[in-house]
Amino acid sequence: MVQQLLQQNEKKVEYIELIYDLIFVYIIGRNNALLHIFEGGFVAWPAFMAYLMTTLAVIQIWNYTTYYIDIYGRHSVRDHVFLFINMFLLYFIGEGTRADWQDFHAQYHIAWALILVNIGVQYLIEWRNHRDEGENRAQILRMACILFTEAAVVAADIFVYRSTQTAWLSLAAILFGMGAVVIFGQRKSGSFVDFPHLSERAMLYVVFTFGEMIIAIASYFDGAFSWRSTYFALMAFLIVVGLFLSYGLFYDHIIDREKRTNGLAYMLMHIFIIFAMNNITSGLEFMQEDEIRLLPKLLFLIGSFLLFFAFLFALGNRHAKDRCRGYSRLCLQAAAAGAVFAGLIILFKENMMINIALTVILVFVLFGMIYRYGKKTDPVKTDEWRK
Numbered sequence: 001m002v003q004q005l006l007q008q009n010e011k012k013v014e015y016i017e018l019i020y021d022l023i024f025v026y027i028i029g030r031n032n033a034l035l036h037i038f039e040g041g042f043v044a045w046p047a048f049m050a051y052l053m054t055t056l057a058v059i060q061i062w063n064y065t066t067y068y069i070d071i072y073g074r075h076s077v078r079d080h081v082f083l084f085i086n087m088f089l090l091y092f093i094g095e096g097t098r099a100d101w102q103d104f105h106a107q108y109h110i111a112w113a114l115i116l117v118n119i120g121v122q123y124l125i126e127w128r129n130h131r132d133e134g135e136n137r138a139q140i141l142r143m144a145c146i147l148f149t150e151a152a153v154v155a156a157d158i159f160v161y162r163s164t165q166t167a168w169l170s171l172a173a174i175l176f177g178m179g180a181v182v183i184f185g186q187r188k189s190g191s192f193v194d195f196p197h198l199s200e201r202a203m204l205y206v207v208f209t210f211g212e213m214i215i216a217i218a219s220y221f222d223g224a225f226s227w228r229s230t231y232f233a234l235m236a237f238l239i240v241v242g243l244f245l246s247y248g249l250f251y252d253h254i255i256d257r258e259k260r261t262n263g264l265a266y267m268l269m270h271i272f273i274i275f276a277m278n279n280i281t282s283g284l285e286f287m288q289e290d291e292i293r294l295l296p297k298l299l300f301l302i303g304s305f306l307l308f309f310a311f312l313f314a315l316g317n318r319h320a321k322d323r324c325r326g327y328s329r330l331c332l333q334a335a336a337a338g339a340v341f342a343g344l345i346i347l348f349k350e351n352m353m354i355n356i357a358l359t360v361i362l363v364f365v366l367f368g369m370i371y372r373y374g375k376k377t378d379p380v381k382t383d384e385w386r387k
Contacts, residue, residue, distance in 0.1 A: 013200050014075050020083055021208055023090050024062055028212045028278060030097040031055045035282040037099050041293030042300075050101050053167065055278055056174050057112060058093065059271045061086075062205065064119050064147065064177075067267070070198045072126045072140075082122050089115050105167070109158050113151040120147035146180045182264065198263045202270045203251050209277045213240050216281045220288065228353075235356040236284050242363035243280070243308065246370055247273075250312060253374040256321040265318055272311045279304035287352050298349055302342050305359065309334060309366055330373050337365050 031054050037047035065086065073079050089111040096108035123144040127137055150173050157169035217240065220233035251257075283301040286292050313331050320327055341362040348354040 013197065013204065016075070016080060016083060017069065017201065018204065020065070020087060021062075021205060023087050023094070024058065024205070025208050025212055027058050027090065027094045027097065028209060029215075030094045031058065032212070032216070032278055032282050034097065034099070034101070036285075038289075038291055041291070042296040047099070050097075050167075053170050053174065054093075054097050054101075054108075055275055056271065057170070058090075059274055060174060060177055061090075061112075061115055063267050063271065064116070066198065066201045067143075067193075068119055068122055070194050070201065070263075072122075078125070079122075082118055086115050086118050089118070102165075105161050106158050109154050109161075109170070113154040116147045116151035116154065120144045120151065123147065142184050143181075146177065146184065149180070150177045178268070182268070193262050195259055195261055195263050195266075196257045199251070199255065199257045199266065202267060203247075206247060206270070206274065206277070209274050210240060210244050213243075213277065213281045213284075216285060219285055231353065232288065232356060235360050238360045239280075239284065239356075239363050242360065242367050243277075246309075246363070246367045247312060249367070249370045249374055250315060254316050254321065254324060254370075255319050259319060261319070266315065269311045269314055273308060276304050276308035276311065280308060284356075287356060294349055298345055298355070301355075301359070302345055305362065306338050306342070309338060324373075326373075330369060333369055334366055337362060337369070 031051055034047045034051035034054070035043050037044045039045075039047075043051075065083070069079070069083075092107055092111035093115075096104035096111070098104065101108070120143075123140050127140045127144070153169060153173040153176060157167060157173065160169045161167055214237075217233060217236040220229050220236055279300065283297075283304045286297045286300065289297070313334055316324065316327055317331075341358060344358050345355055348358065
């Protein structure tokens, strides 16, 4: 066990993991494009449901892969081959994510099922390498069963969709995967997971998502200089900066990345953080879309920001450093700021220039709260933070 812990402490994020993440940047853009299919003054309901399922499915694939690499990855030739196979299959998922996604339903689900089988096969191969480790072998078998079962449900949806024209089984597959991992899959894996590596992988995925947000706000520039487009571009850029700094403070100064934990709750919360970031990206683009009705546009924007900060602050409930005190008070203050923000947005609903300025204020007010809290709980870091 001592040797295993030493190996875990030495594990670093490898270049191939970063290359693997880059394809998810491409898919994030494809997923977000689904939110630009409008009907009746807002995103068409079938397109929104497709966006919801494809986003959750892709993040779940990333989670499955990351967990396997974190616990059992050796960066061997075999690991690299399996990873490159999944990267290629993800291209089919990205290509199948489009306005006419119904025509690519079978292609998407075949690739999705094969990716799950790919990861499951890796677990079975790993099962043979732990003959004298009963608890570890049981953990491996649980994860393999979850992956193969979800793959079967995903494949079955190909035939269900042909007969019913509904993709409800896809959502059932995602929910099954989440629930099964929570109840059975990673329940006893705390002694195997390298949480510093796992938290770094989650951080890098968030950083790549911020990169997509920066690319998206380029839409505020309309090809010719105007004060309005420059104003909105500046406000959107400040929002991205504030969100990035807020997440960075949590990652660097509040989250205990040396904690012995299976990281399950941490990764699940990141699913919703990344999902909220994707929504924020589209919500900022919606602000200049005249064809979108005002109330749905504002509710989508409010909900996206509140979802992001709700799960960001939730990270600290179970993963904050032991020195953090009065965390509940910080969460209540943040909730109050969010409530004021929502009320002001509704009050000034007719003026998008004021609304985006209010959003900037919310982001930096919460950033300031996080910053002051970090200084208070760790005074030694104060000088470092000022540099």
